[in-house]
Amino acid sequence: MPSDSAVPPFEIRPSSMQGLGAFATHHILAGVRLIEYAGERLTPAEADARYPDVDGERHHTFLFAIDDDVVIDAAVNGNDARFINHSCDPNCDAVIDDGRIWIETIRDVAPGEELAYDYAYVLEERHTPAAKRRFPCHCGAANCRGTILAKKR
């Protein structure tokens, strides 16, 4: 039987932001490592071959690039971390530690609050308005930038 600490303090259910989301089942302190972003490890070329970009189409995958060499595909062998949505005003962050991705709280989270982190996707191409439309954000935060793409320098 798993100990309490092995059970993530959240549940997966429908979200007003998008699809399913992860919701705190009780109060979670800031700085808690919640869950690993698990999945199959691919090279960027393998990920591109598996999910070719289609012009003008809304983008949705469970890919997470760790660095230039490794992409995690949570659609294969993934866990509940893949349901954690993006927010432009997040209560969690994705932390890369020794080649693995962990979702950690960055502030206290109240019971029932949806967990989210800033996906901050970076594309090879320019982040044009058309590109941003392929990666829309509907997080509802006052500072929502309308896209899950990162700001480019």
Ligand SMILES: [Zn+2]
């Ligand atoms: Zn947003």
